[in-house]
Amino acid sequence: MAKYKKRERQELLLEKVSTDPFLTDERLAEMFDVSIQTIRLDRLELNIPELRERIKHVAREETDKIRSLSLQEVIGEIIDLELNHHALSLFIVEEGHVFRKNRIARGHYLFAQANSLCVAVIDEPLALTKSAQIEFIRPAKLGDKVVSKAVVEKMDGRIAVITVESKIEQRLVFKGRFEMYYTGEGEENG
Amino acid sequence: MAKYKKRERQELLLEKVSTDPFLTDERLAEMFDVSIQTIRLDRLELNIPELRERIKHVAREETDKIRSLSLQEVIGEIIDLELNHHALSLFIVEEGHVFRKNRIARGHYLFAQANSLCVAVIDEPLALTKSAQIEFIRPAKLGDKVVSKAVVEKMDGRIAVITVESKIEQRLVFKGRFEMYYTGEGEENG
DNA sequence: ACTGATGTTAGTACCAACTACTAAAAGAGG
DNA sequence: CCTCTTTTAGTAGTTGGTACTAACATCAGT
Incomplete structure (x- = not known):
C-alpha cells in the first residue's frame, strides 16, 4: 500500500501532531513519504501552527497549570x-x-x-x-x-x-x- | 545608578530567565541596557540555553509533570x-x-x-x-x-x-x- | 601616564525551522 | 486529450539564535 490520499493523510497528521507536538515538518514528511512542501500545505489547510509555536503553546499552557496548582494549596x-x-x-x-x-x-x-x-x-x-x-x-x-x-x-x-x-x-x-x-x-x- | 556590574547582572539574569523562560536575548539586552552580545556571553558563562531550548525544556518537563500529578492522587x-x-x-x-x-x-x-x-x-x-x-x-x-x-x-x-x-x-x-x-x-x- | 587584564560591543558567516510566494510536474477523472 | 487537483521544487525573507574574530572601553597596579 503506497501513500495515503490527501484526506487520510491530513487526518493522521492532526492525530500525530496532537499526540506529539515536537515533530518537525521534515520528520512528518518522512513519516508520510511526501515532500516537506506537502506537509506545509497540509498544516496551512488544517491551521496547524509550526513546531515552535506548538512547543511554545505547550510550555505556556503548562506554566499556567503550575500556577493553578499552587493555588490549590488552599482547597476551595x-x-x-x-x-x-x-x-x-x-x-x-x-x-x-x-x-x-x-x-x-x-x-x-x-x-x-x-x-x-x-x-x-x-x-x-x-x-x-x-x-x-x-x-x-x-x-x-x-x-x-x-x-x-x-x-x-x-x-x-x-x-x-x-x-x-x-x-x-x-x-x-x-x-x-x-x-x-x-x-x-x-x-x-x- | 547606571548599569550593573557583571556579577550582579549575571545573578539577576539567572533569576529573570528562570522566572520567565520566554525572554529573548533582545528583551534581556534592553532590560539590562547592554548589547545583545553581552547577554550571549553571559548565557554562555552561566550555561543558560537559548530561548528555544528553554521553552522546549519547559514543555517537555511539564508534559511529564502531568504524570507525576496523577501519581499525587495517592499521597505518600x-x-x-x-x-x-x-x-x-x-x-x-x-x-x-x-x-x-x-x-x-x-x-x-x-x-x-x-x-x-x-x-x-x-x-x-x-x-x-x-x-x-x-x-x-x-x-x-x-x-x-x-x-x-x-x-x-x-x-x-x-x-x-x-x-x-x-x-x-x-x-x-x-x-x-x-x-x-x-x-x-x-x-x-x- | 603606560601596560595588561577584563569586560563590552560590533560584525560576519552560518544554522534550524520555518512563512510566503511562484512555478513546474504529476495524477486522476471525465 | 484536456482539465483540474495535488504534489513537488525552488527562491527570498524571518526569528532567534551559535561560533568566531576583532575592535574598543574600563579599571587596577605600578
Whole structure:
C-alpha cells in the first residue's frame, strides 16, 4: 500500500501532531513519504501552527497549570469570611479529586476544604489543627459544588473549637468538629 | 545608578530567565541596557540555553509533570501492604505542603496520607471513608519523612475500623481512627 | 601616564525551522 | 486529450539564535 490520499493523510497528521507536538515538518514528511512542501500545505489547510509555536503553546499552557496548582494549596475558594466567627468556601470537584472507577471524591479533599477553612477563619499568625472528629455522610461526585461552612464555637486563648458542615445543593455531605491550636507568635524562621 | 556590574547582572539574569523562560536575548539586552552580545556571553558563562531550548525544556518537563500529578492522587508512597491487615506508607514533606511562614505541614496532607492508606489497605472495589477521629500531636516540618502505619482492627462485611499512626523518626505526630465503608460492587457509571 | 587584564560591543558567516510566494510536474477523472 | 487537483521544487525573507574574530572601553597596579 503506497501513500495515503490527501484526506487520510491530513487526518493522521492532526492525530500525530496532537499526540506529539515536537515533530518537525521534515520528520512528518518522512513519516508520510511526501515532500516537506506537502506537509506545509497540509498544516496551512488544517491551521496547524509550526513546531515552535506548538512547543511554545505547550510550555505556556503548562506554566499556567503550575500556577493553578499552587493555588490549590488552599482547597476551595473562600466566599465569605468573618474572622473568629464564621467562614464559607466553595470547592468544585474536578477530575483530579475523584476515584477513576466511580467518580466519587476522595475523602481527604473534603477534609482539606474543611481544614483550610478552619485555618482561614482564625485571625492569628499561627493556627494548627489539634484534633478532629469527622463524618462523611454522602459521597461527593465529579462536578459537584461543595459549600463548606465553618462556625467558631469557642476560643479560650489557645484552643478554638470549630464545627464545619459541607453541603451539596443543601444536602449535608460532610460534617466535622475541629480543635485548632493557635498563638500570636508567628515564628518566621525554621 | 547606571548599569550593573557583571556579577550582579549575571545573578539577576539567572533569576529573570528562570522566572520567565520566554525572554529573548533582545528583551534581556534592553532590560539590562547592554548589547545583545553581552547577554550571549553571559548565557554562555552561566550555561543558560537559548530561548528555544528553554521553552522546549519547559514543555517537555511539564508534559511529564502531568504524570507525576496523577501519581499525587495517592499521597505518600506505599512501602508495605498486606491487604485487609496493615499497610505502611512514606510521605516526604515538600515545599507545596507547608505554610510559608513557619514551614509546618498543613494538617490535611497528614490526613490525606492516612486516608489514602486506609483506602489502599482494603481489598474491595469500593472503599469510602465514613468517619474519623484524628489527632495532630506534633507538627511535621519541611523535609520530614512521615511514616504512616495503618492497622485494620475489624471488618464486619460493610464497615472496617482502622487505626493509623504516623511517625517522624519514631516520634508520633499524628494518630487517627477511621471507619471505612466498603462493598464488592464497583459501580462503573455515575 | 603606560601596560595588561577584563569586560563590552560590533560584525560576519552560518544554522534550524520555518512563512510566503511562484512555478513546474504529476495524477486522476471525465 | 484536456482539465483540474495535488504534489513537488525552488527562491527570498524571518526569528532567534551559535561560533568566531576583532575592535574598543574600563579599571587596577605600578
